Amino acid sequence: MKIESLTNKHVKEWVKLKNKKYRDEVGLFLVEGDHLINEALKKGLIKEIISTDNQVKADYYVTDEIMKKISNQVSISSSVAVVKKLEEKEISGKILVLDDIQDPGNLGTIIRSAVAFNFSTIILSNNSVDVYNDKVIRSSEGMIFHINIIRKNIIEFLKEMKDKYLILVTDVVDGENIKKYNKTDNVILIIGNEGNGVSNEVKTYANHKIKLNMNKSCESLNAGVAASILMYELQGDMYE
């Protein structure tokens, strides 16, 4: 189907998907570019494909002007897809808990590293940035389709898991070297907010404090980097 009017009802729907509230309501989100569309295709999650390019297999063909209105990027892609949100699956494997991560680039980077280092589940606190934010999706490089992401109250989650898992939280002062725990399977790693770290209430549910080996003159690392190195260490020896 060819659409040429900016006021077409489909166009209006697609533009509304830029808004978190509307994404939550309809359970859909947008991805841009071939790489991300292919990842969504592999998972069978595509509702419809919209393109400016007649050579591409799409459900709707639109003008550049319409694509510009749908796209979140400066250099727009020729194709965009409406994708069904991922179903939350049962919790399994190594778990990453994110306590109010705010920066979409950081969340995307952390998702990408979690897949790289074999974490199977991410629990996202209710106040964290939305996974379906376009910047999160882009910086995850499509890895959101390869991991189980669950948004919930993390205090209740940690309460439930306390006896079954080793729960680790970073502490640059009192923490033990993460290498001590790198052979552990039932592990939950908690990563805090970029500015404020892990909240005190959440900290009380951790059973071990850990830290990374680093020069004292550097107070801290970027949140995405710290989370990534910790997950790297916790993957253990599996690919060596």
Place this chain on the structure above:
Amino acid sequence: MKIESLTNKHVKEWVKLKNKKYRDEVGLFLVEGDHLINEALKKGLIKEIISTDNQVKADYYVTDEIMKKISNQVSISSSVAVVKKLEEKEISGKILVLDDIQDPGNLGTIIRSAVAFNFSTIILSNNSVDVYNDKVIRSSEGMIFHINIIRKNIIEFLKEMKDKYLILVTDVVDGENIKKYNKTDNVILIIGNEGNGVSNEVKTYANHKIKLNMNKSCESLNAGVAASILMYELQGDMYE
């Protein structure tokens, strides 16, 4: 001195410092916020401090409107400083070579991690993003003041160093596990451009290919994350 006019000659100078070409010409750059100003103060690099706050010790007091024009941030700081560019020092210690890094956030993150993991020198290729870009400075969290950064032709640099250093480049297919090299002192680590990796010409100067242990389903990591984990491994046992 109090300045109230947007067309004041000092205001014009400060605004021009947002431009790389002008920064290069005068050897000065801007930092915003107390944390960064303090880091520059400790190193004796401050030329002048500009503030909207009369309680702060500053050389110039300006209106909010002027500060808004000088600042690069949405939520402007009350103080900004004009800082002298860092002098390039002699090459020493572990060396990171960056081959055309483009994203200012990535460069800032890498600088921060380099200090954390005890690299002493960063060699930046001529086509890399400017170190004195405000986003680089911000995401480095002031760590640019704690490391020797040199911009130069990296091919010539590597030619010169080839016999004296172990030169490592990442290769996700043929690389050996980085852990094999983590006790090395005379080491140069090359990190490539975000999209294209390390250029073929630069690669010919490496004497070993290395990679990180990770799940095959993830093609790659964020450039800042990959560089950080490699440096983390190369720091060896020094703080353990």
